[in-house]
Amino acid sequence: MSNHIEDQLSAYMDNELSEAERRQVEEHLDTCPECSELLSDLSGIKTQVFTAYHSIEAPEGFEDKVINAIGLNVTHENVSTGSNWLLLPLISVLCFITIVLVVMGSYLFKFGSIMLKIAYNLLHVFGDILGSHTYIIAGLIGLSIILIVASSISIKHLLKASGFKGANW
Ligand SMILES: [Zn+2]
Structure with missing residues (x-):
């Protein structure tokens, strides 16, 4: 009997295995009751988590809170964009200097x-x-x-x- 395939079961459930790996896992599951049981446990947990996730309902006013939070973040972003705006002339000046140096450099090379x-x-x-x-x-x-x-x-x-x-x- 080869090694157990616990490591691959999660990937197997998520259809993330290659054709060959998938066949290997299925062959092992046919002959190994331990891994078959583990697989059914895992899929059971997954189903429970999935159901729980979908049964969760957002509390009253949650959406408004999220929108408000995003609104606040947007204002913060605007502030930081404002300070970035001050950096823009500096960056453009640096770019200009770089271009001038490159052009000058090629001139120097030519002449x-x-x-x-x-x-x-x-x-x-x-x-x-x-x-x-x-x-x-x-x-x-x-x-x-x-x-x-x-x-x-x-x-x-x-x-x-x-x-x-x-x-x-
Ligand atoms: Zn096994």
Whole structure:
């Protein structure tokens, strides 16, 4: 006697087996009372579940609740779509830059002699950007120092206003 076919019974009931597998299962069922019993048990359970599922009736007002829930979800989706909408220009700009780079890249490949010139110009542009960045960084540091001083002063004032005793620094 070969192995039992418990693993295949569920698939057999759902008609998910190939022709050969199906024949194998049926041959085994003819000779094995244990598996035949298991099959009838399983199909009985399946019928019960099926009947139970179909006899369940939605409670009063359930449909309205579902529609309301979906309505709320739709509003949430709208909100997230709104924030996605802000990302769209950024993505299109990135796409544009990518296209420009690709086009520029093919140009650079075709006109190798211009490449050096453009590279030279790019270096200059990058130099300018880096130069202006030092100003930006210096400006940001200055601004943050001003903000820290301003916020510490305002915190001091707030603490004094609320009568906090420890605020004598
Ligand atoms: Zn068996």
